[in-house]
Amino acid sequence: DVKVTQSSRYLVKRTGEKVFLECVQDMDHENMFWYRQDPGLGLRLIYFSYDVKMKEKGDIPEGYSVSREKKERFSLILESASTNQTSMYLCASSLLAGNSPLHFGNGTRLTVT
Amino acid sequence: SQQGEEDPQALSIQEGENATMNCSYKTSINNLQWYRQNSGRGLVHLILIRSNEREKHSGRLRVTLDTSKKSSSLLITASRAADTASYFCATGPNSGYSTLTFGKGTMLLVSP
Numbered sequence: 001d002v003k004v005t006q007s008s009r010y011l012v013k014r015t016g017e018k019v020f021l022e023c024v025q026d027m028d029h030e031n032m033f034w035y036r037q038d039p040g041l042g043l044r045l046i047y048f049s050y051d052v053k054m055k056e057k058g059d060i061p062e063g064y065s066v067s068r069e070k071k072e073r074f075s076l077i078l079e080s081a082s083t084n085q086t087s088m089y090l091c092a093s094s095l096l097a098g099n100s101p102l103h104f105g106n107g108t109r110l111t112v113t
Numbered sequence: 114s115q116q117g118e119e120d121p122q123a124l125s126i127q128e129g130e131n132a133t134m135n136c137s138y139k140t141s142i143n144n145l146q147w148y149r150q151n152s153g154r155g156l157v158h159l160i161l162i163r164s165n166e167r168e169k170h171s172g173r174l175r176v177t178l179d180t181s182k183k184s185s186s187l188l189i190t191a192s193r194a195a196d197t198a199s200y201f202c203a204t205g206p207n208s209g210y211s212t213l214t215f216g217k218g219t220m221l222l223v224s225p
Binding site: 004033035040041042043045048058090092097098099100101102103104105106107109 | 143144146148153154155156157158161201203205206211212213214215216217218
């Protein structure tokens, strides 16, 4: 079974801090994704990556950046956290992007105070 | 951008009853997928149906796809309390390198 591991389940950070959310997958998938999930808004794609060192903006990339130095690891970076970035962050990986199932981690609930 | 839209937003049934959730979308798709999310957890993939398929089964799940109406339904038969979760549809577009677009989900509550 594919395992996608997110480094933290809960995180509390202060406004202005730089925040790193880490995600690791163990199935050699090319594609990795970061979503955020908010009540009433569903899942929204922040960034995705289809190869090492490659990244593409999703629907809501503002205020975020990503890093993919190794195939198995995809990091989401909040350069200067703000309260409107309080959310549930979900990492996923897949074999064929939109044409195969996504495998999700358990999520990181980030609170920015 | 949101493409899939689930209906109803919330559904409450008794154990043993069937639950039906619907998903509508706007543009042509390559495939449509259904996911389940238990409270506070990540999403779990349930079933993928391709645009040239009309129906697919997996255990107590039945998914139908009507591309002419741009809609899909997820039927859970003989529901159990453990089926209580949110259910999301996600569409894979038919053009270029694609990513899935998720709907806002249906919250299903199954009471014992």
